[in-house]
Amino acid sequence: MTDTPSEETGPAGPAGPSRRSLLGWGGAGLALGAAAAGGAVAVARAGDDAEPTAAGSGAAVAFHGTHQAGIATPVQDRLHFAAFDVKTTDRAAFVQLLKDWTGAARLMTAGQAVGEGAYGGLAEAPPDDTGEALGLKPSRLTLTIGFGPSLFEKFDLADRRPEALAELPKFAGDNLDRNRSGGDLCVQACADDPQVAVHAIRNLARIGFGKVVIRWSQLGFGKTSSTTPDAQTPRNLMGFKDGTRNIAGTETDRLKKFVWVEEQDVDPNSAWMTGGSYLVARRIRMNIETWDRTSLQEQEDIFGRDKGEGAPVGRAKERDEPFLKAMKPDAHVRLAHPDTNAGATLLRRGYSFTDGTDGLGRLEAGLFFLAYQRDVRKGFVPVQRSLAADSLNEYIQHVGSAVFAIPPGVVDKDDWWGRSLFSTPSKTPKTPKNSANSKEA
Numbered sequence: 001m002t003d004t005p006s007e008e009t010g011p012a013g014p015a016g017p018s019r020r021s022l023l024g025w026g027g028a029g030l031a032l033g034a035a036a037a038g039g040a041v042a043v044a045r046a047g048d049d050a051e052p053t054a055a056g057s058g059a060a061v062a063f064h065g066t067h068q069a070g071i072a073t074p075v076q077d078r079l080h081f082a083a084f085d086v087k088t089t090d091r092a093a094f095v096q097l098l099k100d101w102t103g104a105a106r107l108m109t110a111g112q113a114v115g116e117g118a119y120g121g122l123a124e125a126p127p128d129d130t131g132e133a134l135g136l137k138p139s140r141l142t143l144t145i146g147f148g149p150s151l152f153e154k155f156d157l158a159d160r161r162p163e164a165l166a167e168l169p170k171f172a173g174d175n176l177d178r179n180r181s182g183g184d185l186c187v188q189a190c191a192d193d194p195q196v197a198v199h200a201i202r203n204l205a206r207i208g209f210g211k212v213v214i215r216w217s218q219l220g221f222g223k224t225s226s227t228t229p230d231a232q233t234p235r236n237l238m239g240f241k242d243g244t245r246n247i248a249g250t251e252t253d254r255l256k257k258f259v260w261v262e263e264q265d266v267d268p269n270s271a272w273m274t275g276g277s278y279l280v281a282r283r284i285r286m287n288i289e290t291w292d293r294t295s296l297q298e299q300e301d302i303f304g305r306d307k308g309e310g311a312p313v314g315r316a317k318e319r320d321e322p323f324l325k326a327m328k329p330d331a332h333v334r335l336a337h338p339d340t341n342a343g344a345t346l347l348r349r350g351y352s353f354t355d356g357t358d359g360l361g362r363l364e365a366g367l368f369f370l371a372y373q374r375d376v377r378k379g380f381v382p383v384q385r386s387l388a389a390d391s392l393n394e395y396i397q398h399v400g401s402a403v404f405a406i407p408p409g410v411v412d413k414d415d416w417w418g419r420s421l422f423s424t425p426s427k428t429p430k431t432p433k434n435s436a437n438s439k440e441a
Contacts, residue, residue, distance in 0.1 A: 058137030058192065063109045065409040066275055067260065070142035071347065071372050072249035074228045076190040079220030079351045080197040081281065081368065082204075083148070083183025083402055088211040091155045095422050097211050101145070101187075101204055102416040108200050111138035114207075130206065132199050139193035143200055145417045146279050146404030151184040160421060162270035164261070164278055164375040165405045172388040173397060180283055180400035183215045188279075188370070190349070194219070216400070218283060220351025220368045227347065233310060233318060236367055237352050238291055238395070240303050241310035244318055247347040258345040258379070259372050272420035275408030277372045280380040283353075283400030286366040291395045302391045304331030330391040341382045346371040366396065376403055 061069050088094055104114045115128025152161035187204055191197040198219075205214055224236045225243030229250060233241040247254045256262070261273045291299070300306060304313050304327035312322035312333060327334040338345050349372070354365040373379030387393070407418055 060138035068409045070144035075223045078194040080189045082217040083215045084185040084212040085215045086184040098418045099416045105143045139191040139196040141191040144188040146186040146406045222352040224350040225348040277406045279404045281402045282369040284367045304333035332392045
């Protein structure tokens with residue numbers, strides 16, 4: 001809640017034989033070639049800001065681009081986020097899964113069914129598509145994949161892990177549930193129709209059967225931040241405007257400075273991350289009932305903003321430059337502001353969530369915080385450490401956490417998710433730890 005030509009190097013091609021020749025998901029046989037446009041209009045290049053009229057029309061967001069869509073793309077209304085654990089030890093099988101997922105993502109983001117569709121095929125075989133999105137618009141669906149630190153412990157990838165993909169330290173007040181934290185992979189599905197987002201995650205999970213399994217997932221609604229400058233700032237479940245100074249998809253200079261990984265940021269072994277970003281996901285539980293019994297004045301003092309207009313303390317309008325010293329020392333806006341954190345700035349794509357009750361009559365509700373940055377160590381970590389003194393901590397608790405490396409975009413029909421990681425060999429040999437004590441020494 002901050003205010004701010006081998007198996008692995010060839011083109012993706014068709015993702016495998018049709019279900020007519022392979023029955024069941026264990027065979028992983030799906031025809032997942034590049035999607036035909038099918039009448040869906042691509043309204044934005046991946047990573048760019050869409051035209052406002054197109055953003056609300058249910059049209060498609062382009063899948064191909066230098067950066068993955070779903071980061072600087074105008075924030076959609078709904079979220080289905082899933083973290084996966086990898087179960088296969090077969091590198092070639094995992095690479096093929098990434099190609100299959102890419103093919104499916106091309107189709108679904110264009111509003112098309114996966115493979116041969118949900119009906120009309122071989123009656124004795126499961127259909128390629130689950131079918132619940134038939135007849136629905138693309139709804140600006142974006143699918144964004146990320147790789148967790150634990151993935152690099154598999155498939156001999158340890159030397160390819162970027163230094164900036166740092167495990168998060170334990171922060172003051174953390175009460176993390178291991179069952180809602182971590183993961184080898186993540187897929188962020190954002191759309192304006194919740195059924196479209198759920199359909200996307202469901203189909204990727206089916207395609208991955210036997211190779212990956214969902215570790216945890218989160219549904220989100222009511223975006224709590226915007227990457228569109230002229231859009232109204234959304235409110236979180238505490239009723240306050242959140243993320244007023246968020247990076248906009250049109251602010252190419254700020255995106256370059258704070259979000260996209262540059263060539264100078266990486267060593268030769270992690271150069272595959274150039275053009276990517278890093279994602280921190282945090283599930284933040286809100287003590288709604290306690291907050292709702294707190295006076296308006298105290299609520300405004302805690303945030304450092306007026307609840308109605310969203311103006312900083314002592315200012316008239318929401319986007320007026322805040323005067324931090326006019327706020328209380330433990331005000332949320334003051335502690336999260338870049339001026340308090342040596343300029344650290346995040347691009348936020350958070351969503352509200354409600355997951356029923358906790359069994360004691362209290363809402364299980366809060367913020368699913370998503371923040372993209374150029375380097376976790378220079379972005380989220382210093383900001384969250386600063387927030388240790390935040391008076392808002394009395395009303396919230398971080399209960400889930402994960403960090404992922406978000407690779408660059410899929411540039412064309414022959415490209416696939418993770419190709420830059422899996423198809424380029426290490427440029428420097430591994431150096432054994434404690435080499436002075438090794439047998440060769």
